[in-house]
Amino acid sequence: MKAQRRRLGFNWRGLVLPLVFLLSVELIAMASPIERDAFAAPSAVLAAAIRTLHSGAALRATSETLITAGSGLLLGFAIGLIGGIPLGLFRRADQLMMVPLESLRPVPPVALIPLSLLIFGFGYAMEIAVVAFAVIGPIFLMTRSAIRGIEPQLMEVSQALGLGLIARVTKIVLPAILPRIFVAFRIALGIALVVAVTVEITANPLGLGYAMTIAQQSLQPDLMFALLLWIGLTGWSLNALLLRAESRLFGAAA
Amino acid sequence: MSRRERLFWTLASVGLAVLIVMAVAKISEMRLVPPVFLPPPQRIWAALMKGLTTGNLAQMFLATIWHMAIGLSLAACLGVGLGAMIGTSAKARAYLMPTLEFLRPFPSSAIIPVTIAFFGLTETMMLAVIAFGSLWPILMATIHGFVTVEPRLKDVSRALGLSRRSAMMKIALPHAMPDILAGMRIGLVMALVLATVGEMLTGRNGLGQALLLAARSFRTADLYAGIILLGVIGFASMLIFDRVERWLLRWRS
Amino acid sequence: MAPAPAAADPVLAASGVSLDLGDTAVLRDIDLVVARGEVVCIVGASGCGKTSLLRLLAGLLHPTAGAISYEGYPVRRPRSDIAFVFQDYGRALLPWRNAAQNVSLALEAIGVPRPARGKRIEELLHKVGLDGHAEKLPRELSGGMQQRLQIARCLAQEPSVLLMDEPFGALDAMTRQALQDETLAIAAASRASIVFVTHDLDEAIYLGDRVLGLAGSPGRIGETVAVHLPRPRDQLTTRENPEFVRLRRALHDFIGTVQSDRHAR
Numbered sequence: 001m002k003a004q005r006r007r008l009g010f011n012w013r014g015l016v017l018p019l020v021f022l023l024s025v026e027l028i029a030m031a032s033p034i035e036r037d038a039f040a041a042p043s044a045v046l047a048a049a050i051r052t053l054h055s056g057a058a059l060r061a062t063s064e065t066l067i068t069a070g071s072g073l074l075l076g077f078a079i080g081l082i083g084g085i086p087l088g089l090f091r092r093a094d095q096l097m098m099v100p101l102e103s104l105r106p107v108p109p110v111a112l113i114p115l116s117l118l119i120f121g122f123g124y125a126m127e128i129a130v131v132a133f134a135v136i137g138p139i140f141l142m143t144r145s146a147i148r149g150i151e152p153q154l155m156e157v158s159q160a161l162g163l164g165l166i167a168r169v170t171k172i173v174l175p176a177i178l179p180r181i182f183v184a185f186r187i188a189l190g191i192a193l194v195v196a197v198t199v200e201i202t203a204n205p206l207g208l209g210y211a212m213t214i215a216q217q218s219l220q221p222d223l224m225f226a227l228l229l230w231i232g233l234t235g236w237s238l239n240a241l242l243l244r245a246e247s248r249l250f251g252a253a254a
Numbered sequence: 255m256s257r258r259e260r261l262f263w264t265l266a267s268v269g270l271a272v273l274i275v276m277a278v279a280k281i282s283e284m285r286l287v288p289p290v291f292l293p294p295p296q297r298i299w300a301a302l303m304k305g306l307t308t309g310n311l312a313q314m315f316l317a318t319i320w321h322m323a324i325g326l327s328l329a330a331c332l333g334v335g336l337g338a339m340i341g342t343s344a345k346a347r348a349y350l351m352p353t354l355e356f357l358r359p360f361p362s363s364a365i366i367p368v369t370i371a372f373f374g375l376t377e378t379m380m381l382a383v384i385a386f387g388s389l390w391p392i393l394m395a396t397i398h399g400f401v402t403v404e405p406r407l408k409d410v411s412r413a414l415g416l417s418r419r420s421a422m423m424k425i426a427l428p429h430a431m432p433d434i435l436a437g438m439r440i441g442l443v444m445a446l447v448l449a450t451v452g453e454m455l456t457g458r459n460g461l462g463q464a465l466l467l468a469a470r471s472f473r474t475a476d477l478y479a480g481i482i483l484l485g486v487i488g489f490a491s492m493l494i495f496d497r498v499e500r501w502l503l504r505w506r507s
Numbered sequence: 508m509a510p511a512p513a514a515a516d517p518v519l520a521a522s523g524v525s526l527d528l529g530d531t532a533v534l535r536d537i538d539l540v541v542a543r544g545e546v547v548c549i550v551g552a553s554g555c556g557k558t559s560l561l562r563l564l565a566g567l568l569h570p571t572a573g574a575i576s577y578e579g580y581p582v583r584r585p586r587s588d589i590a591f592v593f594q595d596y597g598r599a600l601l602p603w604r605n606a607a608q609n610v611s612l613a614l615e616a617i618g619v620p621r622p623a624r625g626k627r628i629e630e631l632l633h634k635v636g637l638d639g640h641a642e643k644l645p646r647e648l649s650g651g652m653q654q655r656l657q658i659a660r661c662l663a664q665e666p667s668v669l670l671m672d673e674p675f676g677a678l679d680a681m682t683r684q685a686l687q688d689e690t691l692a693i694a695a696a697s698r699a700s701i702v703f704v705t706h707d708l709d710e711a712i713y714l715g716d717r718v719l720g721l722a723g724s725p726g727r728i729g730e731t732v733a734v735h736l737p738r739p740r741d742q743l744t745t746r747e748n749p750e751f752v753r754l755r756r757a758l759h760d761f762i763g764t765v766q767s768d769r770h771a772r
Contacts, residue, residue, distance in 0.1 A: 014352030038371035095263035099271040106488030108447045110462075111481045113454065114469030118477065119291050198363035198447075202454050203466075209364070216367035224367055232360040239359065406598035412567060413591045414616040414664070415584075424612065428603045505603040505644055 072131025325384025341400025395437025
């Protein structure tokens with residue numbers, strides 16, 4: 001075993017692989033400047049990214065995706081929360097709803113894309129519906145488990161104080177589960193974005209997913225990769241933002 | 255809640271489900287919702303039966319399962335294999351983890367246009383997407399499992415002079431199994447989703463394609479029948495997975 | 508009565524060993540020789556490097572200065588004839604293998620062919636008093652039984668040296684005493700040497716032929732006492748022996764001096 005090595009401040013080795021990869025792709029692209037439909041030099045991708053951001057096309061597509069993902073998220077979040085609270089509080093109600101809910105759970109949200117298409121046609125509504133459905137399940141489960149995880153003594157306090165149901169929910173349950181709900185929201189946001197992009201790639205002609213599909217179909221791989229990176233960046237920054245808010249608001253409680 | 259009570263509420267739950275189905279039938283009958291959006295349950299059931307017997311639903315059903323199985327197996331082999339190698343080598347981790355962490359947040363469905371660009375709308379493309387999407391959670395979970403091997407067991411393996419291969423197979427792998435299985439569970443969900451999406455896009459045989467065709471020709475009952483079948487795949491795969499997991503981890507309390 | 512160990516038959520030795528871990532000096536100028544069949548106990552307060560010393564002897568750690576040697580050859584990596592018994596037995600056993608399979612791990616490691624394993628496992632489990640528990644998983648065994656199982660696994664290596672790191676620390680007094688006597692019996696039967704680390708002075712004197720006191724930061728061997736108590740040892744009579752009491756006082760004073768020195772600094 002080697003003697004303890006003083007740790008460097010930054011892991012330089014982590015950069016080796018990406019740099020080698022990007023460099024070799026760039027060199028290959030330069031060496032054979034044939035039109036490729038799947039291959040793009042990193043420099044071209046960067047140029048395409050700047051172009052599309054500058055022209056506003058990327059931002060327009062981003063706003064479309066975010067609006068649908070956001071609306072679906074809020075809708076699904078509300079339903080999941082409102083449904084999850086009583087079922088978390090009352091074991092009997094939970095058992096009662098078990099069969100209907102467990103029958104819905106295994107259905108993958110993407111299975112609803114054709115149905116949603118049939119009912120709403122192309123456009124925002126169809127996508128919002130699928131996102132909402134995708135989000136309801138996880139939110140519901142996380143709300144229920146958050147409520148189950150409430151310190152039992154808090155519930156005893158509410159009983160001792162003789163609080164009515166509404167008062168109990170608003171004064172004790174909701175504040176107690178707030179940190180976990182925030183985490184659930186953040187996770188659901190990730191799900192909402194992924195589902196939104198998936199719907200756009202599969203069927204719906206709006207948003208970033210559709211933009212990527214168009215780029216691929218019109219043989220613009222540089223734009224396609226640029227959009228892919230942009231999607232990743234968007235998801236990552238939204239998640240990072242919410243993480244920051246989480247630690248700001250809740251600190252260690254989250 | 256006592257066992258008796260639990261049984262009562264479970265039966266009540268089944269009763270509730272039946273009531274809901276009857277309510278849907280009534281709503282459809284009274285045309286409160288256009289039957290093109292919500293056909294009566296009897297018609298859905300009829301479509302399901304017809305599709306499975308004389309129609310091609312059974313074929314589609316099996317095709318989706320087949321796509322899932324192939325993609326998932328590929329992902330599992332690669333994920334566990336690579337994960338084991340990366341997880342047990344600090345050097346490999348130093349070089350690879352930053353890249354892996356960078357790639358992690360990308361939604362697997364966003365890879366689809368890229369894969370189409372490389373492979374075209376083919377079966378290969380679909381399997382590649384399924385494998386890639388399922389690979390990710392399995393790989394990361396496996397790496398985590400191997401990294402967090404109980405240090406005392408590492409001591410034991412060194413003290414016994416186990417070869418690297420022995421240590422990996424006899425100690426690290428069984429120890430990492432719970433993590434690996436957790437990753438596979440997510441991979442399973444992803445496989446179903448991506449198989450469906452892949453079939454919708456490529457038009458290859460499968461429930462995804464069946465659903466899309468039914469939607470386009472407004473055969474709503476067939477559409478719901480297909481959704482039910484997808485739910486069945488989801489349900490059955492989870493059930494089987496739970497059984498397998500419980501058997502593999504039977505040494506846990 | 509077992510024959511007294513030959514003083515000039517060293518099996519394991521540390522010469523001029525020092526150990527630094529990161530920026531911390533853990534051990535300095537450790538010289539120690541373990542003779543064949545000898546029981547050497549190392550006592551010291553927590554944090555003085557006892558466990559590190561044992562790991563050095565096992566080849567799990569490399570010294571910063573000096574050398575460890577086994578039968579004259581340098582120890583650079585763990586060897587199958589030096590077995591290590593860990594204190595946290597729960598974590599040192601494979602939870603997914605039953606008792607027999609746990610013992611089998613050591614046999615697999617030293618290359619015993621499959622057909623021969625069954626009989627050996629049976630013998631070893633019998634030796635530590637675990638017959639009838641072969642099919643049980645570690646979580647189904649009590650603490651004392653789990654430690655016995657670990658000892659059985661170590662014995663499967665047919666070691667000439669058994670390194671034991673506070674092995675009975677987590678057990679209740681009665682189990683501890685039973686295991687102390689069992690360990691002595693096993694050692695006497697196999698002529699293995701034992702290096703036994705503990706913070707319990709009584710245990711050290713009861714078990715040992717020699718007791719080394721490790722103290723200070725970095726740890727050094729401060730006091731060495733030879734234990735001339737009759738063997739076989741007995742939980743009642745040996746502990747009442749005036750020599751036992753004298754030794755305990757001597758070591759206690761030594762530890763006490765070191766502690767007060769540390770506090771005074």
